[in-house]
Amino acid sequence: MNFEFTDEQQAIRDAVADVAKRFDDHYWSEKEDKEEFPFEFHRAMAEAGWLGITMPEQYGGAGLGVTEAAIMMNEVAKHGGGSGAVSTIHINLFGPHPIVVFGTDEQKAEWIPRLVSGEDQVCFGVTEPDAGLDTTRIKTFARKVDGGYIINGRKLWTSTAQVASKILVLARTTPIEQCKKPTDGMTIFYTDLDRSKIEVKRIRKMGRAAVDSNATFIDDYFVPDGHRIGEEGKGFSYLLHSLNPERIIVAAEAIGIGQDALQRAARYAQERVVFGRQIGQNQGIQHPLAENWIELEAALNMAMKAAWLYDADKPCGAEANAAKFIGARAAYKACETAVLTHGGLGYSREYQVERLLREVLVYRIAPVSEQLILSFIAEKVLGQKKSY
Structure with missing residues (x-):
C-alpha cells in the first residue's frame, strides 16, 4: 500500500496550483459581490488543459482517472477560490460521463472536444422541486414525436445555467406507473440550452454567489433524436x-x-x-x-x-x-x-x-x-x- 503521489500526480498538483494562485482573494471577493461568473478562471483552466482531465485522449482530454481529478479539485479548492472556483469546472468532470460511456462515436466526436476546450459549458438538469433525492419521482417528461422528443418540465438547482450553452437533462419517457421498476423509463438528453425557449431563473443563495444556481422551466422544447444519450428508458442506470x-x-x-x-x-x-x-x-x-x-x-x-x-x-x-x-x-x-x-x-x-x-x-x-x-x-x- 503506497500513499505517495506519483511524479505525474505531483506535477498535476503543482501545475494546478500555479493556475489557481493567479486568482487572489480580491478576485474571488469581487466575483461574489458582483455575482459574476469567473470567466477568467474558467478560461485559464481550459487553456491549461484541465477541463478534460478525465476525458478520453482521442477527443482532446488527458484520459486520467478519478484519482487525478480528485487531486486536481482538492488543489483548486485550497487557494482561496472556495466553492466558487471548484463549481466553475466541477460539472466537466462528472456531468458528461454518460456521453463518454454511452454516447455514439459521432456524439463524442462532436461534443467532447468542445467541452474540453471550454467552448461549450454544460449545466445539469436532474433535480426537481417535488422530487429532491428521490429521482424516480421526477415529472419532467419527454414525449416521442417524429424526429425527436418534446420535453416539458421543471428543474431546480441547475448550476451554471446562466452561462451554459448546453444542458444535460434527465426526463421520463415512460410514466412511472407503466414501468416494472421505478428506476426504469427515464432517458438522458444532451442538447442546446436555448434561452428563448427555456426560462432560467436565478436562485439567490447563502454562498457561492459567483456561480449561479437556477430554477429551469422547459416548455414544449423539441430535442432531436440525435441528442438522446444511449437507449430510451435507461437514463437512470447511466446516471x-x-x-x-x-x-x-x-x-x-x-x-x-x-x-x-x-x-x-x-x-x-x-x-x-x-x-x-x-x-x-x-x-x-x-x-x-x-x-x-x-x-x-x-x-x-x-x-x-x-x-x-x-x-x-x-x-x-x-x-x-x-x-x-x-x-x-x-x-x-x-x-x-x-x-x-x-x-x-x-x-x-x-x-x-x-x-x-x-x-x-x-x-x-x-x-x-x-x-x-x-x-x-x-x-x-x-x-x-x-x-x-
Whole structure:
C-alpha cells in the first residue's frame, strides 16, 4: 500500500496550483459581490488543459482517472477560490460521463472536444422541486414525436445555467406507473440550452454567489433524436455511473476548502498577539486547529482510497459516500474554527474565512444528504433493512 503521489500526480498538483494562485482573494471577493461568473478562471483552466482531465485522449482530454481529478479539485479548492472556483469546472468532470460511456462515436466526436476546450459549458438538469433525492419521482417528461422528443418540465438547482450553452437533462419517457421498476423509463438528453425557449431563473443563495444556481422551466422544447444519450428508458442506470466519482470529487473539494481555512487560521494564530503572546501559543487555540488537521487528513485518505477503488474498477460505493460525509463535516468544522480563531475579524469579509464557512456548508447538503448516506451505509455495509 503506497500513499505517495506519483511524479505525474505531483506535477498535476503543482501545475494546478500555479493556475489557481493567479486568482487572489480580491478576485474571488469581487466575483461574489458582483455575482459574476469567473470567466477568467474558467478560461485559464481550459487553456491549461484541465477541463478534460478525465476525458478520453482521442477527443482532446488527458484520459486520467478519478484519482487525478480528485487531486486536481482538492488543489483548486485550497487557494482561496472556495466553492466558487471548484463549481466553475466541477460539472466537466462528472456531468458528461454518460456521453463518454454511452454516447455514439459521432456524439463524442462532436461534443467532447468542445467541452474540453471550454467552448461549450454544460449545466445539469436532474433535480426537481417535488422530487429532491428521490429521482424516480421526477415529472419532467419527454414525449416521442417524429424526429425527436418534446420535453416539458421543471428543474431546480441547475448550476451554471446562466452561462451554459448546453444542458444535460434527465426526463421520463415512460410514466412511472407503466414501468416494472421505478428506476426504469427515464432517458438522458444532451442538447442546446436555448434561452428563448427555456426560462432560467436565478436562485439567490447563502454562498457561492459567483456561480449561479437556477430554477429551469422547459416548455414544449423539441430535442432531436440525435441528442438522446444511449437507449430510451435507461437514463437512470447511466446516471449511476457518475454518482460515485461525483461524491469522491465533492469530498476532495470540500477538504481543500477546509485545508485553506485551516492554513489561514494557523497563520493568524502565529501573527495575532494578545496579552503579550501569540494566541497560537494557547492550547485553547492550538487543540481545535490540530483536531482540524487530523480530521481533514483522515477524510482525504478516505477520498483517495475511494478514488483508487473506482479507478481499479472495484466496488467503492461505501467509501465514496463515507468520504463525502466525513470530508464535508471536517471541512465545515475547520472553516468554523477558522472564523472563531480570528475572533471578531473572522466575521469580517476582509479575512475571507466567513466566505469559506458560508460556501462549505453546501457540501453537507449536496449532492446527497448526510442522512441518506448514513442510511446507505447502514443498509449496504451493516446489513440493516432499507429505511427509505
